[in-house]
Amino acid sequence: MGKLKRRICPNDVTINIGKDAPVPECPIPGESWKEITHDDTGTWLAKWGDPIKSKLIKYVSLGASSSWKGQSDKEKYEKARMLKSYIGNIRAAYIKGFTSKDITKQQIAVATYFIDKLALRAGNEKDDEEADTVGCCTLKVENVTAEGHNKLKFDFLGKDSIKYENTVEVELPVYNAILKFQKDKRPGDDLFDKLDTSILNAHLKELMPNLTAKVFRTFNASFTLDDMLNKETKDGDVAQKVGVYQHANKQVAIICNHQRSVSKSYSAQISKLNEKIDELQAYLKELKIDLDRARKEKPPLKSLDRIEKKIAQTSAKIEKMQRDMHTKEDLKTVALGTSKINYLDPRISVAWCKRHEVPIEKIFSKTLLEKFAWAMDVDPDFRF
DNA sequence: GTTCACGACTCAGAAAAATCGCT
DNA sequence: GAGCGATTTTTCTGAGTCGTGAA
The missing domain is CATH 1.10.132.10 (Topoisomerase I; Chain A, domain 4)
Structure with missing residues (x-):
């Protein structure tokens, strides 16, 4: 935490380029690129090792608007669409698996169900020095609590340490399976001890070509x-x-x-909006009094039309502000x-x-x- | 076959920058 | 139309997923 990263120099950088393409000029005189490769199976243009996390490789690739990225984006969605025609069978298969005598098959069934119903991530194994976050396959015993009436409470930190909190009603066989998976285990133990992402994905591939957990x-x-x-x-x-x-x-x-995260000034913004609404409502009240007086032709003599117009405008403004405030609250997090x-x-x-x-x-x-x-x-x- | 490391890609919220909308 | 705070968009780069190949 809190380390300065040294500058990346040309001799850190590998360039990936067509065999006959001209090599880009090295920007620092007297230095040269680490390597020039011609890997036409990859999409990257350049790469280098991160100086702090030695295992991490950084890549330069084409932008999101490139046809290359667009193509793979389209393929991603086509694969997801393909799942639509397989999902019936997949669901039928995991429902059958809920009560399988084979504990691995049973765990695969329940995990697939969670990934389908709750859109959980696969949950790869992580190194000890990385953050303590989990996905489906790495759920710990304490991340799922049976709450009665077939309800399961999920509580764990997912990708980027974002809290996942959700209580859902599940099918009775799933509820019972979870109780069984938790039996004789201690906090910190894996809920799905017979499972990892490669086993799960290998199973998914049997159900549909190229299917993996993230497609769900x-x-x-x-x-x-x-x-x-x-x-x-x-x-x-x-x-x-x-x-x-x-x-x-x-x-x-x-x-x-x-x-x-909720913006720091959120509560200040809300009270400001409330103040403005109050002001407008007070103004509206005055306008209505004016309207009343104008109808009785009492001073201050103002045009009926103009007052009515103002009332309509102010009411609309108040309504809009209230709507905006509601949306703001709604999308706060x-x-x-x-x-x-x-x-x-x-x-x-x-x-x-x-x-x-x-x-x-x-x-x-x-x-x-x-x-x-x-x-x-x-x-x-x-x-x- | 199984485990493991790692390479290459997608996906994540925060921060920065640009734009909007009000006075 | 300037000045401002709020909102939206874009950038940044770390955190995931998943495949492959070596031990």
Whole structure:
């Protein structure tokens, strides 16, 4: 913690380049690149070892808007779409596995169920010096508590030490299996002691070509967005439709547990908004008194029309502020961006925008439009 | 076959920068 | 239209996933 990182020099850097391509000029006179390679199986352009974490390799690769990255992004979503036609069988298989006599098979079934239902990450083994975080396969006994009425309480630190807290009702066989897996174990012991990510992924590959645990997160996120958009979009103006989109986006972020820290000035901002609302309401009250007097033709003599107009304007302003405040509170700890960038098939959003005449710029920023260039010409009828 | 290290890629929130919207 | 605080977008780089190949 708190180390200065030394400068990276050309002789740290390996360049990956086509056999006949000209080698980029070394920017520091008298020095040279560590190595020039011609690896056409990789997508990286340059790499070097991190001076502090010796095991860590840093890469330079093409930007997100490149057709190369776009292609692999598209393949990711196509794989997730393929899961759609396999998911019925996969679910049937793990339900059967819940009561398997073979404990490894039973653990695989329950773990797959968690990954499908709760969008948990796979959970690779980690070195001791890394943060104490877990995923599905590395869940500890104390991370899951049986709460009665078939409810399981999950409580653990996931990727980036983000807390995952969720209580869910599960099928009785799952509940019983968890009790069984916990039996005769101590805190700190693995809940799934017969399992790791390679065993789990090897099993998933038997069910669908190239299937791995992470595909379920993409599948669940994109499926949820597509489903909610199609169920909840009603006639209305663009702002209302964008609201529907944000609501669906939020549900996805909750499923994926994408969080953000509450800004330091949050409470100050809220009280400021409240003050403003109070002020406006006091003003509205005055306006109503004025209106009353004007109707009775008492001074101060003001035009009825103008007062009524002002009342309408002020009421609308108050309503908007209250709505904004509600949204602010609602999204205080939820990060919508991560799922939009990494988990939601952009073709869902593009097709929805086309169907409902929402400008795509309302959904995607400039860089996202560039990143998702490959998805822009999708058919309006596209469904995930 | 199994374990293990590691290489190459995707995904994560925080911080920084740019933009918005109000006075 | 300047000045400001809030909000949104972009950048940054560490933290995961997953495959491969050597021991």
